[in-house]
Amino acid sequence: MKRFALLCLALAVALTARPIAAQQLEIRFLDVGQGDAALVREGGKTVLIDAGPAAAIASYLRSFGIDTIDLLIASHNHSDHIGGMTTVLNAAVVRFYLDNGLPHTTGTYRQTMRAVQASGAQYLQATDRAITLGSAVLHVLAPPPGVQDQNNGSVGILIEYGEFRALLTGDSEQQELSYWLGNGVIPKVNVLKAAHHGSSNGTSAEWIAATHPQVAVISVGRGNSYGHPSAAVISEWAQAGARVYRTDRDGSVLILANDDGSFVVTTANADPKGVVQFHPYARDTAAAEAARPVTSPACCRICTTGKACGNSCISRDKQCHQPPGCACGAKP
Amino acid sequence: MKYAFFAVDRLERNIAVLVGDSGESIDMPRVELPDGLREGAVLRVRFGAQNLPDWSSAIIDKEEEKRRLREAKQLLDEMKRSDSGGDVTL
Numbered sequence: 001m002k003r004f005a006l007l008c009l010a011l012a013v014a015l016t017a018r019p020i021a022a023q024q025l026e027i028r029f030l031d032v033g034q035g036d037a038a039l040v041r042e043g044g045k046t047v048l049i050d051a052g053p054a055a056a057i058a059s060y061l062r063s064f065g066i067d068t069i070d071l072l073i074a075s076h077n078h079s080d081h082i083g084g085m086t087t088v089l090n091a092a093v094v095r096f097y098l099d100n101g102l103p104h105t106t107g108t109y110r111q112t113m114r115a116v117q118a119s120g121a122q123y124l125q126a127t128d129r130a131i132t133l134g135s136a137v138l139h140v141l142a143p144p145p146g147v148q149d150q151n152n153g154s155v156g157i158l159i160e161y162g163e164f165r166a167l168l169t170g171d172s173e174q175q176e177l178s179y180w181l182g183n184g185v186i187p188k189v190n191v192l193k194a195a196h197h198g199s200s201n202g203t204s205a206e207w208i209a210a211t212h213p214q215v216a217v218i219s220v221g222r223g224n225s226y227g228h229p230s231a232a233v234i235s236e237w238a239q240a241g242a243r244v245y246r247t248d249r250d251g252s253v254l255i256l257a258n259d260d261g262s263f264v265v266t267t268a269n270a271d272p273k274g275v276v277q278f279h280p281y282a283r284d285t286a287a288a289e290a291a292r293p294v295t296s297p298a299c300c301r302i303c304t305t306g307k308a309c310g311n312s313c314i315s316r317d318k319q320c321h322q323p324p325g326c327a328c329g330a331k332p
Numbered sequence: 333m334k335y336a337f338f339a340v341d342r343l344e345r346n347i348a349v350l351v352g353d354s355g356e357s358i359d360m361p362r363v364e365l366p367d368g369l370r371e372g373a374v375l376r377v378r379f380g381a382q383n384l385p386d387w388s389s390a391i392i393d394k395e396e397e398k399r400r401l402r403e404a405k406q407l408l409d410e411m412k413r414s415d416s417g418g419d420v421t422l
Binding site: 047111116125131226 | 340342343344347351355357359368372397403405408410411414415417419421
């Protein structure tokens with residue numbers, strides 16, 4: 001109970017606009033409509049993986065007070081992943097830029113690469129390399145050699161933070177997933193971003209068995225024209241024991257992880273009971289019971305002086321413009 | 333005759349996601365576009381009435397596609413030269 005109270009306290013801190021002071025890894029799957037953008041922060045360093053389809057990313061950067069991005073990653077060069085890149089490059093200092101090295105013919109790609117060059121960011125190739133982010137390590141999973149299409153040329157990012165692991169693989173499809181599985185580089189993970197917005201070509205039985213996540217996040221736009229996500233895929237992840245989050249329904253999804261493998265999840269559209277705690281991943285069947293999530297009745301933030309607004313507190317005389325979140329008002 | 337280029341950003345089932353040169357994105361049914369369309373192809377499209385693209389006029393411009401890839405590769409190669417490789421600490 002004490003441990004959970006501490007987790008809730010850490011979550012409350014994380015939901016404010018300031019970077020987290022405590023030693024935790026923060027991953028935010030941002031609701032950017034039909035596209036991807038994930039913010040990763042640890043040790044005062046910031047990584048942004050994809051920038052969504054348009055300029056919406058800018059408001060997130062502003063709200064989190066981010067003016068420097070240590071590493072900006074384009075998983076691949078489709079416009080629903082790099083559409084917001086020029087906005088990011090103009091709004092923040094970007095130290096490193098990494099992409100899949102597969103040129104594209106779109107104006108979006110051309111403008112992005114010109115903005116990268118003009119920004120002075122150091123370009124990094126998507127080779128199998130490790131990138132240290134505070135106490136976390138991002139392992140770059142290179143696309144298959146000779147691949148031509150952007151989806152199967154997505155850069156994979158495996159995040160390790162002590163015992164905690166998360167995996168993001170852009171829009172990778174069967175060809176690339178099989179390549180990585182064949183190379184033996186895919187471990188079990190705690191959190192997985194379902195590839196290609198939860199479409200049927202972005203997963204396989206082998207992929208599910210290998211990654212076996214506790215949480216699967218689908219980054220997808222409400223009412224998109226492409227049929228994402230696949231109902232069958234959602235069912236497959238759920239049957240494998242993963243709790244599935246979707247940015248079109250849940251809003252942005254926040255993961256706060258500890259280095260022992262435990263983590264909490266909350267979402268922008270969560271009700272007060274929506275903070276979910278996960279115990280360290282069960283690495284063997286004996287520990288499976290301990291891996292079950294616990295939905296907490298507790299609030300992520302208690303507003304003692306102000307009033308609850310979304311996931312945070314605001315002054316009582318201000319109007320709340322956020323949807324209901326996990327912050328609670330203090331009892332009268 | 334006024335025309336514009338639209339590049340095929342990606343193919344999503346029966347929809348081609350096209351991107352114009354100013355970055356605007358348009359979803360088009362594939363059946364309304366030339367056969368043999370694939371990711372990265374560049375369409376040359378005439379403007380018709382009310383200054384809107386006349387999609388029936390769309391043709392695949394292979395030379396424009398090659399030119400764009402050549403230009404992109406040149407920039408990419410230049411940027412790659414500054415990467416010394418290996419692991420990185422942020």
